[in-house]
Amino acid sequence: MIRAVIDADRCEGHARCVARAPELFDVDDEGKSFVLTGEIPPELAGAAAAAAQACPERAIFLHND
Numbered sequence: 001m002i003r004a005v006i007d008a009d010r011c012e013g014h015a016r017c018v019a020r021a022p023e024l025f026d027v028d029d030e031g032k033s034f035v036l037t038g039e040i041p042p043e044l045a046g047a048a049a050a051a052a053q054a055c056p057e058r059a060i061f062l063h064n065d
């Protein structure tokens, strides 16, 4: 199971993660990204990796449990 965790202290809210994977990420009213799903389905694993790579703050961590 793949999970995404966002380090809120690093997140600057540019929403590049949302642009790469809108099914997985959104940005709240305070400009912090959050994860929309607890378990990332296999078909979205590539999008999750692309979002993590696109994050300039390196705030997205993917865990494969």
Ligand code: SF4
Residues within 6 Å of the ligand: 006, 010, 011, 012, 013, 014, 015, 016, 017, 018, 027, 032, 033, 054, 055, 056, 057, 058, 059, 060
């Ligand atoms: S791209 Fe990174 S820093 Fe920007 S909103 Fe997404 S998680 Fe936060």
